[in-house]
Amino acid sequence: MAVRIRVIPCLDVAGGRVVKGVNFVDLQDAGDPVEQARAYDAAGADELCFLDIGASHEKRDTIIDVVRRTAEVCFMPVTVGGGVRTADDARALLMAGADKVAVNSAAVTRPEVVSDIAGRFGSQCMVASIDARKVAEGRWEIFTHGGRTSTGIDALEHAVRMAELGAGELLVTSMDRDGTRDGYDLSLTRVIADAVSIPVVASGGVGNLAHMVDGVIKGGANAVLAASIFHFGQHSVAEAHDALRDAGLPARHDS
């Protein structure tokens, strides 16, 4: 079989606690990140993603402690995003047990941070977050700061540049769809996936299992990220794997 399509639950973390994001604004506390990570590890998640959504305003040590405690009890790959500005920020997360770091705003204002991180720690750990909003048919722009700040930068051009600078993966989030449960922006995912030779993670808008399958078949993604449909028990990781397999895609058999 081929490399499996990855199913990645994403935990939004602020101040060391898990929160559920609805369009990145209304937040409701939903528990301890380490306990949630353990549950996903036991459920056979292919990877886990922590997004430190309060990172722009709060101290870095909180998320590093969460990562360290997670790595003590979870034996799956972990990506951490949010507030990573420098190669030293990345190093602290990697040494705490993260396998990959996702860089967002810093890669927009200072793209060379991507080559810094890739050069020091390898492309395999350097994930570039592409947070995009549709601005016209077939055209998307990069937004930063949780989707609040427009940059005027074309999302496709930015994605290609991130890959050229040494990113090993792109986390492509539709800020229009995030929190809506209407499904990924498949055109956005597809146009980026077709333009780069590195893996693409589809993110933002999953409301059901068919959306994940679409993300791969129509969107061309190599991995699918989801939050609320897992967090509230609507679906399990095993059900997501089954749905992918039923659609003829390679997915892991849950042990």
Place this chain on the structure above:
Amino acid sequence: MAETIALIDFGAGNLHSVHNALIATGASGVIVTADPDVVATADRIILPGVGAFGACRDALASIDGMIAAMEQRILQDAVPFLGICVGMQLLADKGIEFGEHKGLGWIAGTVQAIEVPSADIKIPHMGWNDVTPTGGHDLLEAGEAYYLHGYHFEAANADNIFATTHHGRTLVSAIGRDNIVGVQFHPEKSQTYGLAFLKRFLEWKP
């Protein structure tokens, strides 16, 4: 006396994850160490590693006496050795990644960029994929493990290939000989499969 397991610390990013996984398997004698004297008397030795071949090689070589201690203990005294990811790739004669770098030269071969026949096959090879044993090596069981690499071990001798996987082409998943084994996948990130593999390594009597 309990066995000592030297987990070599040269600053590799997966050092603590490997340590955590070894603890989770119930291992008691793990020593995270950058001390060649500890390596020279260890009963088992594990070399982690992520990132670029040359950077890892330089970091390991920068520890005075470490490579000599490894050669004595692993090649002469023949204690069981496990290399993980770049820790496995370093066993090759050389690595071609940001220039050409000399490897340890314990397993004949070259580490080079994965070249695939189609643009649909994304690089790095990232995610869960098969471990398909080539047969005859009791450390490697068929299963699914997590891979994260853009470079691969091109082994000169098929006899050294213990397991393979497939990503656009056949790739080496595990290599070795005698008391030496190296795995391209990350047992420390491969949940039950990975922990079971580490447990088998800790019980291995080559």
